[in-house]
Amino acid sequence: MSDMIELSQHLRMNGKDEENLLDRTVQGVITRPLDRPEGPLKVSGTATYADEDHPPGTVHGWFVRAPIAKGWVTGLNTAELRAMPGVLAVMRDDRLIHHPAQGQQGSAPPQGPSEVTYAGQPVALVIAETFEQARNAALAARLQLIDQSDRAVLAADPSDYETPKGKQAATGDLDKAMAEAAFTLDEQYSTPSMSHSAMEPHAAVAWWEDGKLTLRGSYQMLKTNVAELADAVGVSPKKVRILSPYVGGGFGGKLGIGHEGVGAAIAAQRLGRPVAIALHRRNVHEATHRRSESRQRVRLAADAEGRLTGLGHEAWVSSMFGDDFSEPVTQATPFTYAGENRVIGHHVARLNLTAPGSMRAPGEAIGVPVIEMAMDELAERSGLDPVAFRIRNIPDKDPTSGKPFSSNRLEDCLRRGAERFGWADRPQPGTRREGEWLIGMGMASAVRVNMLQNSKAAVILLADGTARVETDMTDIGTGSYAILTQIAAEALGLPMERVTTVLGDSDLPPSSGSGGSFGAASSGSSVLLAAQALRRELARRMDCAPEDLTLKDGHAIAANRARPLSDVLAGDSLRAEGEIDRGLNETTTRQASWGAQFAEVAVSTVTGEIRLRRLSAVFAAGRILNEKTARSQCIGGMIFGIGSALTEEVAHDPRDGHFVNRDLAEYHIPVNLDVPHIDIEFLDDRDPYANPMQAKGIGELACCGTAGAIANAVANATGKRFRDLPMTLDKVLAALD
The missing domain is CATH 3.30.365.10 (Aldehyde oxidase/xanthine dehydrogenase, molybdopterin binding domain)
Known part of the structure; x- marks a missing residue:
């Protein structure tokens, strides 16, 4: 039985990168326009997205949403809804309304009216045996409301605006420059509010086992999503696991845990059964965040x-x-x-x-x-x-x-x-x-x-000379599976088919997640660092300096000697964890x-x-x-x-x-x-x-x-x-x- 040898490399970006490893490797897979490893699964329909993999006994949820923009919910025809076919529960819980992704803390179920702050806000959740039964009951809901709806457009009066001090800057005298300039422009422009409209609507499936919550959802940043969800349901983050192996688009709309994730988790805990909540396109537009006008x-x-x-x-x-x-x-x-x-x-x-x-x-x-x-x-x-x-x-x-x-x-x-x-x-x-x-x-x-964001990844070089990349990084259609596979393959001198990349599981090393165009650079850097740690160990076994080691096509080459990686490993497996730290360069x-x-x-x-x-x-x-x-x-x-x-x-x-x-x-x-x-x-x-x-x-x-x-x-x-x-x-x- 082989040994698993643990290695690591940590880098803070304080100054220039002097090594530039990827300009010196010779496998020739980096930069090339290579296909996505998971592509066949996606085009054949066998890649399972959030709402396509239900545990046995899964029931379904549908939100009741507020028809007003401001005010209070004071009542609901709960008994009538509860009597409808297939309905298992009708829940009113402020944690469905306010959750960490909106900067609010989780709270106990309401003892009185629930506050409404925008039209379309989820204010209750219906759980039923089937998706259709849940939807049918939720659409039959009758809310008792105090309507205090107000304006919903940008005002012209400057006194209606906050002016955060940290977001203002001025140097010199712009008014004087405008007065003295040969050519000037002073114009107003407007842009509208916009919706993310990702191909895959927001969805989550949650279940509890032995006090631990597992949620399969469509999310971009699992490290922070775990913390948000744990806070919302009132458990330790160590008791929360999120799975997002495939995400059908995000564009920022799935950065934080949404109502569907919180609702599915709370309902699954109360009912003792897995709960799935998939949002209708209209729910996505109304109950998830937007770009400001x-x-x-x-x-x-x-x-x-x-x-x-x-x-x-x-x-x-x-x-x-x-x-x-x-x-x-x-x-x-x-x-x-x-x-x-x-x-x-x-x-x-x-x-x-x-x-x-x-x-x-x-x-x-x-x-x-x-x-x-x-x-x-x-x-x-x-x-x-x-x-x-x-x-x-x-x-x-x-x-x-x-x-x-x-x-x-x-x-x-x-x-x-x-x-x-x-x-x-x-x-x-x-x-x-x-x-x-x-x-x-x-x-x-x-x-x-x-x-650049702090990010971790593990790269495992197995005794047979194949490799596996592990990180909780997500692929929201951007090509994370392909890119991380290429980086590991290039750095370790392996053909692409000899590297497997596993993503989208919060139990794996925490990555930057997908967002801000920092995903590939951050998670990719952590993979490269892990591979560099493996290269150092391989160089030691080849009795050469790391800079004198060449890795290509599954062979280690030094001093005119070429040996298969499996021979160099001699039955051992190497696991290296790489961690990139943003350091001071951005400042x-x-x-x-x-x-x-x-x-x-x-x-x-x-x-x-x-x-x-x-x-x-x-x-x-x-x-x-x-x-x-x-x-x-x-x-x-x-x-x-x-x-x-x-x-x-x-x-x-x-x-x-x-x-x-x-x-x-x-x-x-x-x-x-x-x-x-x-x-x-x-x-x-x-x-x-x-x-x-x-x-x-x-x-x-x-x-x-x-x-x-x-x-x-x-x-x-x-x-x-x-x-x-x-x-x-x-x-x-x-x-x-």
Whole structure:
């Protein structure tokens, strides 16, 4: 019987990565556009998602939701519902309403009325033998209510907003810069509330055994989800296990434990049976968090040569009462462009709407397009080409903090993108026409902050020379299974098929989870560190220094000797745990991923329809770990941007905030015919301050500039500026009349 030898490696990112291991390995699987190992399971329908794997005896839950936005639930026809076919329980419990994902602590069941803070809020839970019976009973619920519904729109009165001190910044004198500038812009823009609309609705299945809770759910960050769920049900985190092997999209909407997870756990504990709760699409829109709407004011001042002397970006957003989160609209503005006089402002209104939360590229997704629309307009006013104007205003260091950039490839992206797209052929505004169609080109910079999170992973090198990666990291469609397999295979010199990756189990080493475009870099770095620890042990057994060891095709090579790994291991198995720590680099350097995006549109003068003809982008995001999954992420991100520009908008009734368009029939996401050919190029890039793989986030970067590029293309086509997104037919027709 073989021994299991334990190893470890821990790294804090305090300074440059000097080793750059992945540029010296020779297996040749890193970066390559390789298929997802779990792909066949997904396309054959055998990959089991949250609501597809029920333990024997599972019963089903359906939420009763509040029809008002503010007030109290004082009663429910519980006895009538309890008598309906198949109904096992009707639960009113404030833990169904307030839970850690919304910044609230778990509480005991209510002794009196339950407070309502937004329309669609779960206020009770019906459990029945079948899904249909639970739904039927919940829809028959009659609530007794005290209705205090109030406004649900951003107010114009500044006194209605909170202005958090930590989210304001000012340097120099922007008013003076505006007064003295050769060219200025002072405009207001708006973006709507948006819904995540992931393919897989939120779902959870919970069961208890010997005092321990197991929950199978659709979640992104298991380490924090365990803590949230444990707090909500009142047990130690050691008694909670979450399984999320496959997640059908998240986009930030599944970062925290949702009502369905808390409800399933509480109901399973009370009934002593497994409970499944799967949300209907309308439940997803109404009872999970959204992206906040925004109103933004941009002020730009430039001298006669087109150099920025002033920059102001202020945002007004909404949040729920008592919630710390608000959309960080201005996150990238302080460091993207120069200008010594600046004002950054952030203002928050408290509304009785579903809580806002992180949605793909929170902040930049709606802040960067607005800045890019403003930059484009000022370039036009100053008589400069939009690409040249941006290049002229790229700073040498972070203008606000003075931090050096860890890497800034924006100019390279802009120049290469313009060349690749054929930017030199861009027409003058409103001059190119094909029948009823006005044709235009537009562009925008793309920028997204880069982050690293603490993360752990184990890599086990078995006695037969195969390897297994273990971490609680999730795959939300981003390619985690493929990327982590490639990293381990490359570092250990193994073919991909000899590495197995196990994810989505909170009993495994805790990772960063999926979010903020830090998932691949953080969890991947922990895998690489574990593999480095294994390499050191293999080098010791080969009697050579680690830097003199070559691993390829399952062999260890040193001093002109090649031995199969199984021989080197001599019956032992090695388990190494790697841990990456974010360290100080993010505080000493300004880190970001960069890109440039270009669009060509046709605008109908008859219907107001905007048709995208081409989208093109060039990105610099450090080392690309898998060209296929990276390209897929960029295509998805750019489609997200199409939605922001042209179709997506949550419509809230201004009287009480209820969703008007609460399903995919009325909440319009881009579909196949809305999406043109998308051309993508990755620059060869490394960022030694980011992490030991020198890779950076890319999944959110791709959606940051797209809406701006499209809006600027529409302006070029029509000669009209659109400052309120999305650019729907009615807005276009009104502008063209």
